[in-house]
Amino acid sequence: MRFHDRVELTIDSGVAHVLLDRPDKLNALDAEMFAAIREAGMHLFKEPTVRCVVLSGAGRAFCAGLDMASMAETGRHRETPLTERTHGNANAPQQAAVVWRKLPMPVIAAVHGVCFGGGLQIAGGADIKIAAPDARFAVMEVKWGLVPDMGGYWLWRGTVREDVLRELSYTHREFTGEDAVAYGFATHVDPDPLARAMALAHDIAAKSPHAVRGAKAIANRWWDATVDQLLMAESHEQTKLIGTHNQREAVLAGLEKRKAEFADP
DSSP states (O other): OEETTTEEEEEETTEEEEEEOOGGGTTOBOHHHHHHHHHHHHHGGGOTTOOEEEEEESTTOSBOOBOHHHHHOTTTTSSSOTTSOSBTTBOHHHHHHHHHHHSSSOEEEEEOSEEETHHHHHHHTSSEEEEOTTOEEEOOGGGGTOOOOSSHHHHTTTTSOHHHHHHHHHHOOOEEHHHHHHHTSOSEEOSSHHHHHHHHHHHHHTSOHHHHHHHHHHHTTTTTSOHHHHHHHHHHHHHHHTTSHHHHHHHHHHHHTSOOOOOOO
């Protein structure tokens, strides 16, 4: 299915592929692209058979960030102030990035070409990021007199070192896919990030979806919860899993050395 003629969503064998599909503009973010990314992400909440998501860009880039023509429309936020929370704890542009972290199933971003500004924050919403070694990254907003404001400071917390983020934000210096792994913006570097992401997604999709979702729910609280809250979160998630069909199936399949047949949420 397609959203605003900007994003394509396909689902196969438990893996959803969300393709940013505006290649003539390097998948830059205009109003329609923002809306399409949000809607595609929010649609996945209603897809119980999806066990993992791959997020990638068509053409020569993942996402070049804000469309310059869109940025020139200085009144684009007047109807709805950025301070208004339109999507839970986020505004509309933020939701395009944080929706991937909010989804119950894992999300893997496959990054090639340029990944600037808002594009870097959208990739940051993924649980796992796989980058081409020659991909070009930048925390670009200061170049345009702005600050990162699509959830990046939350999404990068715990993976990107604070002083590194400060330097890159203040200078908008470009860095490579290999640098992105070293800095904490990416998980792995691979010459074919989409193929690596798809292989990993299908591997995850073969696991118990309830257990994977439970692990993501705990991981999402890692940097916000106290020690006591994390210990209790582990206990709550484990209590929901023990003795269920999928948990018993995981054990039996392992003992019988066969492929597990899990039920979807």
